[in-house]
Amino acid sequence: MKIELETILPEQIENRSFAIIESELPKDRKIDALQKPVIKRVIHTTADFDYLDNLKFSEHAVEKTLAALKSGACIVTDTNMAKAGVHKASLEKLGGALYCYMADEDVAAEAKRQGCTRAAVCMEKAAKLDNPLIIAVGNAPTALVRICELISEGKLKPALVIGAPVGFVNVVRSKELIMQAGVDYIVAAGRKGGSNVAAAICNALIYMATGER
């Protein structure tokens, strides 16, 4: 049996999807031209148009992040799942690298010692990287909170924080805090988010920087 669906070549599926998303965006809504590819890619990843309203950008966040990516920024994610979703090959074309420290043994040991989450300790480890840094948080509000603390202590100066943890405990508050931390951000306000959302935001920025999509 061969099942026939809408005939479309694999490589055209993404373009078609983005055209459908574009056609369903509210016509009376003015969307910043640099923010739009990010918003559309998150909707593409979630099929959830709530992100049109949920996504919050600090001023010139996209423009500044594209410059950082073009100068070899690294991305640190708070989950291996988000890491798996980021298009590593394209990031590497830009001279960047992709890290997640969640499964590292030293991180587990230090988290136990401090009585905090591994995600928080990962952010301390990220603070030691030399490259311009994009931190993508798709899971742990504690990671976002630790970033705020490290910034205020002068120990961390990321080019961008992607704040997209999902959930019910301290999530909304952690996103409010990062938006007041004096750092450039792209945040999925409210409870929604996830590793997929964090990865989609990274990919949108990477593709804009490489010009490949």
Place this chain on the structure above:
Amino acid sequence: MKIELETILPEQIENRSFAIIESELPKDRKIDALQKPVIKRVIHTTADFDYLDNLKFSEHAVEKTLAALKSGACIVTDTNMAKAGVHKASLEKLGGALYCYMADEDVAAEAKRQGCTRAAVCMEKAAKLDNPLIIAVGNAPTALVRICELISEGKLKPALVIGAPVGFVNVVRSKELIMQAGVDYIVAAGRKGGSNVAAAICNALIYMATGER
């Protein structure tokens, strides 16, 4: 600076989250006791209560899948991102294993030859496994369609198909097809879904089978 949030131990965050979800479920809604942990874990992963209505289960799907998991079922995912989200150690405790073939070179070559997606070819590869099989699709409607074809050709007999691709092209239709394919399923009907949703469904089932959460 030390930022104080709601005081909660890392290991208690998940329990608290599930209690909040439970408290926000509509009181007048009767939810099947075996389906409920699956529904709640997907809401936990997405913060999206739409899944209370979106998730569709074939009759006794959960019960039968738990039996399959306890007899060493393998899980094949259609993305490495979904694979990264499945709790592998718990699955291995049950005697199962976790696979994703998307990055395999032979898959890419065969997809090019057939002019189809790599995801579809992955399903052909999965059909060759001997263990009871759970196929978790979080991305590619073409994978779901290929599963329907392989089932109808008598080449594939999965214990469960998790149908949670997300998106705009052929996604809704592919989910309708799998629900008519004569196989046990858990499907996120409509456009929504994702690798995170597919992984969450896997994890809910695994945790029920191990009894660890």
